[in-house]
Amino acid sequence: MKNIPKHAKIRVNKRAHYDRETVHSILDCGLVAHVGFSLDDRPMVIPMAYARDADTIYIHGAKAARIIKKNKSVPACLTVTHIDGLVVARSAFHHSVNYRSVVVHGRLREVTDETEKERALILVTNHLLPERWDEVRPMTAKEFKATGVLALDIEAASAKIRTGPPVDDEEDYAIPIWAGVLGVETRLVTSETDSRSLVSDEPNSLALARTKFNL
Amino acid sequence: MKNIPKHAKIRVNKRAHYDRETVHSILDCGLVAHVGFSLDDRPMVIPMAYARDADTIYIHGAKAARIIKKNKSVPACLTVTHIDGLVVARSAFHHSVNYRSVVVHGRLREVTDETEKERALILVTNHLLPERWDEVRPMTAKEFKATGVLALDIEAASAKIRTGPPVDDEEDYAIPIWAGVLGVETRLVTSETDSRSLVSDEPNSLALARTKFNL
Numbered sequence: 001m002k003n004i005p006k007h008a009k010i011r012v013n014k015r016a017h018y019d020r021e022t023v024h025s026i027l028d029c030g031l032v033a034h035v036g037f038s039l040d041d042r043p044m045v046i047p048m049a050y051a052r053d054a055d056t057i058y059i060h061g062a063k064a065a066r067i068i069k070k071n072k073s074v075p076a077c078l079t080v081t082h083i084d085g086l087v088v089a090r091s092a093f094h095h096s097v098n099y100r101s102v103v104v105h106g107r108l109r110e111v112t113d114e115t116e117k118e119r120a121l122i123l124v125t126n127h128l129l130p131e132r133w134d135e136v137r138p139m140t141a142k143e144f145k146a147t148g149v150l151a152l153d154i155e156a157a158s159a160k161i162r163t164g165p166p167v168d169d170e171e172d173y174a175i176p177i178w179a180g181v182l183g184v185e186t187r188l189v190t191s192e193t194d195s196r197s198l199v200s201d202e203p204n205s206l207a208l209a210r211t212k213f214n215l
Numbered sequence: 216m217k218n219i220p221k222h223a224k225i226r227v228n229k230r231a232h233y234d235r236e237t238v239h240s241i242l243d244c245g246l247v248a249h250v251g252f253s254l255d256d257r258p259m260v261i262p263m264a265y266a267r268d269a270d271t272i273y274i275h276g277a278k279a280a281r282i283i284k285k286n287k288s289v290p291a292c293l294t295v296t297h298i299d300g301l302v303v304a305r306s307a308f309h310h311s312v313n314y315r316s317v318v319v320h321g322r323l324r325e326v327t328d329e330t331e332k333e334r335a336l337i338l339v340t341n342h343l344l345p346e347r348w349d350e351v352r353p354m355t356a357k358e359f360k361a362t363g364v365l366a367l368d369i370e371a372a373s374a375k376i377r378t379g380p381p382v383d384d385e386e387d388y389a390i391p392i393w394a395g396v397l398g399v400e401t402r403l404v405t406s407e408t409d410s411r412s413l414v415s416d417e418p419n420s421l422a423l424a425r426t427k428f429n430l
Contacts, residue, residue: 036249041290042292075257088418092348136306139308143307179408183404188301188397191397195380202393
């Protein structure tokens with residue numbers, strides 16, 4: 001992963017971060033990634049489950065894999081965004097959003113090596129529900145074969161973060177208009193046990209997911 | 216807006232919907248859109264504020280507008296995704312996510328007509344904070360000029376929705392492994408008044424935003 005990608009230079013600003021730790025921390029607590037690539041010469045953006053392993057991101061899904069199979073190595077962009085608050089300013093112009101996002105560039109490759117593929121499937125399952133892989137019925141050979149896994153080896157990545165109150169024009173602070181931040185929270189709260197579940201006690205993975213995502 | 220776009224046919228499945236009402240309802244309650252387009256022959260996916268007006272989606276931002284200015288009419292894909300729950304199955308293979316998403320295809324055009332541009336700015340402001348436009352200090356001519364607005368006229372759109380419990384292999388229902396759905400809630404709750412705000416009472420737009428997004 002290069003720290004400052006050439007094509008990102010036009011976007012360098014005070015909200016941009018290129019260090020691994022920031023990029024990884026934002027990727028690691030996302031529920032969904034939006035993956036962009038070109039399909040029949042048109043841009044396509046698909047929401048997908050994912051997981052990170054060092055500087056590789058894994059995604060899975062039969063459909064996307066079919067698309068990729070046609071092309072050996074497809075340029076892709078993967079974006080993860082957390083919305084943390086609506087920034088309410090005294091003028092419409094200075095309204096904003098508090099957020100953390102990461103934009104990753106690289107190429108999608110199909111994972112065919114069985115060891116890497118199994119590792120990726122474990123990581124993607126455990127990304128949303130930590131340690132769930134060890135709670136479930138083991139994967140069959142047929143299921144393993146039917147699942148397509150793609151890897152995006154990160155070539156360049158940049159994070160953008162906005163925090164804090166609105167920043168208004170100095171003269172506007174004298175106007176009696178409410179300003180502040182309306183917080184946005186994403187929370188994993190109530191669970192609903194499947195009516196056919198033989199077990200009613202929640203497994204540990206749900207508690208771990210709540211700890212991981214309810215920041 | 217065509218109902219069944221040619222390029223979406225490969226993705227037709229039981230989760231797909233192409234009716235206007237479903238597409239519009241998902242678009243109208245999103246906090247952020249992920250906009251994909253090609254930049255220097257590489258796919259790019261950027262999170263952006265947006266608003267819908269009939270079959271046109273407006274986005275704004277100085278940077279994106281600069282990108283678009285170079286190209287008269289850029290093919291784009293805009294995706295809005297709501298995550299509603301983690302679907303916890305008895306096998307890793309049948310784990311899933313309850314979600315509502317819309318994928319829109321069209322072309323980005325810069326909005327230069329002043330009437331359309333003002334309307335778009337009002338819509339984007341009021342999308343996140345209903346009626347906020349009428350609460351704030353009026354926009355100046357300088358601000359109006361400095362803001363880039365892009366329109367995406369919807370050429371094709373498809374919604375995908377998954378709801379309900381996990382669907383396991385029939386024989387797996389006999390295994391005593393907890394299964395169900397862990398709900399994911401996105402909520403606008405607490406607000407923080409700017410330390411320099413002369414007004415402490417929350418404006419009506421915040422209450423409206425909570426009503427709109429806290430479903």
